[in-house]
Amino acid sequence: MNQKHIYLVFTKTGTWLSKLISSVSQIYYPHVSLSFDDSFSQMYSFGRINPKDPLSAGFVTENLYEGVYKNSPSCECLIYKIAVNEEQYLFMRQRISRFIQMRGYYHYNMLGLFGVLFNKPIKRKRHYFCSQFVSEVLMDGNVLITGKVPELVSTSDLLALEHKEKVYEGFIFSPSPGQYPMVHVRVVGGKVS
Numbered sequence: 001m002n003q004k005h006i007y008l009v010f011t012k013t014g015t016w017l018s019k020l021i022s023s024v025s026q027i028y029y030p031h032v033s034l035s036f037d038d039s040f041s042q043m044y045s046f047g048r049i050n051p052k053d054p055l056s057a058g059f060v061t062e063n064l065y066e067g068v069y070k071n072s073p074s075c076e077c078l079i080y081k082i083a084v085n086e087e088q089y090l091f092m093r094q095r096i097s098r099f100i101q102m103r104g105y106y107h108y109n110m111l112g113l114f115g116v117l118f119n120k121p122i123k124r125k126r127h128y129f130c131s132q133f134v135s136e137v138l139m140d141g142n143v144l145i146t147g148k149v150p151e152l153v154s155t156s157d158l159l160a161l162e163h164k165e166k167v168y169e170g171f172i173f174s175p176s177p178g179q180y181p182m183v184h185v186r187v188v189g190g191k192v193s
Contacts, residue, residue, distance in 0.1 A: 004089035005081045006143070007035040007167070008134065009043055009064065010155055013072040024117060025154065029078055032155045033062055034134050036093060038167075040064035040079075044096050044137075046108055046128045057108035059099050059128070064172060075172045080164040084143055092141040112151055121151035131155045 010029035012018060021030035033043035043062040050056045051067040062069070069075050084092075099106065109129045115122035116129075128136070135153035138144035144161060146153065 002086050003083050004086055005038075006084055006089065006092065007038060007040070007043075008080045008082065008158060008161070008164070009033045009035055009040060010078040010080075010159065011069065011172075012076045013068055014074055015048075015068065015072065021113065025156075027154060027156050029076075029155050029159070032130050032134050032158055034092075034096070034137060036089070036096075038081075044099065044133075045130045046106070046133045047130060057110075059103045059106040059133075061100070069172055073173050076170065077172050078159075078169045079167040080161075081167050082143060082161070082164045084141070088141045088143060092137055092143075095137050095140055109151075116152055116154055119152065121149050123149075123151050131158055134158060 009032065011031045011033070012022065012029050013031065018030050021027060031045070031047060033045035033047075035043040041063045043064060045060055045062060047057060047060050047062065048068055049058050049060055051071055064077070105126050107127045109122070109124055109127035109132060111124065112122045112127065112129050112132060116131075131153050132150045135144055135146075135148075135158060136150040138158075138161075139146070139150065144158075146157065148157065
């Protein structure tokens with residue numbers, strides 16, 4: 001079978017929720033998204049539907065160079081790629097397709113964040129927070145095997161995932177005006193070009 005790659009994109013945007021999660025949990029990268037290609041223009045997660053409205057949250061298709069990321073000039077990211085087989089890749093793509101088709105039925109699991117904090121899973125029908133969603137997709141695709149339920153998986157747990165390769169860590173948009181270190185970054189032979 002052909003080998004494919006998926007990407008986990010961890011971010012720290014500096015939004016009020018990002019700052020709150022970081023300060024309470026001591027997690028440096030409080031948000032995670034899943035991408036199937038190295039353009040990072042279509043990443044999947046749970047977060048702000050409208051970048052300017054923190055209360056409007058649910059299933060989102062994100063672009064690393066737009067929305068909340070573009071509105072947060074000091075946003076940092078850490079990107080890992082994970083090799084998967086074709087069956088795993090197609091299964092996870094199909095799983096994401098179902099989320100896309102039913103996006104209006106999904107909501108952000110704000111209560112679930114407290115469950116992680118107190119190690120008490122809070123499962124709510126069609127409600128997810130970012131690491132819960134990503135971990136569930138990875139578990140369903142047999143990429144992540146853990147003793148935890150998705151409702152208790154944090155971004156730190158996903159950072160501990162084995163068999164991953166670091167692609168990039170740093171600012172998405174340089175603090176210096178007009179410089180964009182992540183723009184047009186492509187993964188070539190395991191190296192960033």
